[in-house]
Amino acid sequence: MRDELAIHIASDADIVKARQEGRALAERIGFSGSDLTIIATAISEVARNIIKFAKRGEIVLQRVDRNPRDGILVIARDDGPGIPDIPLAMQDGFTTGHGLGLGLPGCRRLMDEFAIESSVGEGTTVSMKKWVSS
């Protein structure tokens, strides 16, 4: 039983792979029902951002031990162009990629914890957590 894995993201097939691995790990951690879909959806969004804006990167999925219930940590990392204005990028509807501009703000709503770090020319790291609910 692997509770930490890294998935290289370089094509749209990798987006599907990442969300499937994420769902499988979440299930092992104890998530069920709509939480599994929520986690898979959030992974799909950050993985697609990697492909769209940075071409390649990785998704790290990890179990987080916490009492009384565990959680999942999802990290999406790339060495792409970075985000110049994070508060702007976090706004519903803001997009530089002809999208709906819902990926990042949507992930913040889907997950329990959400953090983003980015510097222009260096890359972007999104970290998200969700805890198993009672």
Place this chain on the structure above:
Amino acid sequence: MEVPILKQGHYLIATFQAALTDEDLLKLQDALVERVGKFRSRGVIVDVTALDVMDSFAARTLRALAHMVRLRGADTVIVGVQPEVAFAMVQLGLTLEGVATALDLEEALLLLNSRAKGVGARAR
């Protein structure tokens, strides 16, 4: 993974699998629009019952598909959005605005039939 497209009378039915890549979705969109023209179909039913995730890309593609199909004179009905998937879509902020949805195939067919009648009645 190719999405099979079934022709049933005046309608086309496409059934999604769980794991569709963005490329699969775009291919399906093209294939459906092409076939609506070729078969002069009046309606398209997209069955997403098996789909694991409806993310921003999938929702955008379905909306674009429905729009293109409309421009070719046919209607689109999305069938089988699962409760968990709907829940995640709402939190993400996604809508299928302007796209008809139905609970199952039967309801979708009823919807398309009634629309076809509606158009006929208006034309008379």
